[in-house]
Amino acid sequence: MDNISRESERKGQILNSAIKIFGEKGFQNATIAEIAKDAGVGDATIYEYFKNKEDLMLAIPVEFTKELIPQINDHMMGIKGAFNKLRKFIWWWLNYVEKNPGYGSIVLLELKTSKTYVSTEAYQAARSFYQIVLDIIKEGQEEGAVKKEINPYLARSLCVGAMEHIIIRWLLKDRKYPLIQYADELADLLIDSLKTRV
Amino acid sequence: MDNISRESERKGQILNSAIKIFGEKGFQNATIAEIAKDAGVGDATIYEYFKNKEDLMLAIPVEFTKELIPQINDHMMGIKGAFNKLRKFIWWWLNYVEKNPGYGSIVLLELKTSKTYVSTEAYQAARSFYQIVLDIIKEGQEEGAVKKEINPYLARSLCVGAMEHIIIRWLLKDRKYPLIQYADELADLLIDSLKTRV
């Protein structure tokens, strides 16, 4: 989650502290003072780099999701067949959130309450991340593995909705036992849902 | 959404204004002053009935979800077969949110960011609402319509996750065209996912 090259060192420090504090306490209960202190800068300095508290939170997914897409694509390399890719995607995403729960709770819980969310870059970033699932489904339809009659956008909602629901439950409650323990069973169920019947 | 009998008239006024303002502006951007003004009471009066702003928001699902469960059960009467019930549930829930988007955005977007959410009555209320889906799935397994080998809890996550995902998309973006237009296709997809194969 760290050492990502960014325009400015300062901006990077602040973002790293922001992800940490927002992730721990949530948007509401995190204070600018605390983030500033953690980043080792003055409160006012944050406002040199971000318009306001909300803008600071929205900057997190933009920066980090940019990194995610190459990473998942890298993991996808050499995997053949839509269902194998989907299984990998589920595994990878659950694993990533488990390792970075702060990022997960920002993206899955906090972000959507921002009044302007849909018109932000953050929304576009999330969109292109989930686009991967859509591509997998379409690929599956081409290769004949996924039922042709399914609306691929609805199928994406099914996959993403189920994943998010499981992740959100985990974020809200337990966080104790591994999140990836759900990965296989969830993948089985989703694959079975989409599969062409013989 | 109105005329629900409650302990006190005042408390009811405040809750109705709260659902309206929170629903419109979100928790963050709603102010106590605005809710008080809308309810026609002084700011301090709100604190006679609710511990604080967060407690006021959390009171909404408790009050309203109590009403929801009898309503949906009422609609379920006379419907035979798990899949017919599931279809009805999807239709009814999408329709309810479409008619009460303020309530929907509180329950689906705002609530989960509350630090204490899982330990509140509001969480229990949501839980018993979604319990209905679990019961339908279990019933389906008993009558042989739903695959026996599916973990019913995971199946619930699939159904609820997909519904919530579609509702959240609608709340965040469009809200223009009818939400229920998704109901049938979603129901088809979910039913097909759960169905025992011959």
Next chain:
DNA sequence: CCATTCTTCCGAATTACATTCGGAATTCAT
């Protein structure tokens, strides 16, 4: 090497709200 501008940074005000206080208005019980 020094003066000048430009940039970065931040301590100290300012502002916007949530929350609390103290007492006024109203209702209730006798």
Next chain:
DNA sequence: ATGAATTCCGAATGTAATTCGGAAGAATGG
């Protein structure tokens, strides 16, 4: 009708976001 309780709220308080004004440091030019 009167004292006691309850309900209500305007004004004060406290906390945290945001802005201001200028200090400290880096870059430019002679």
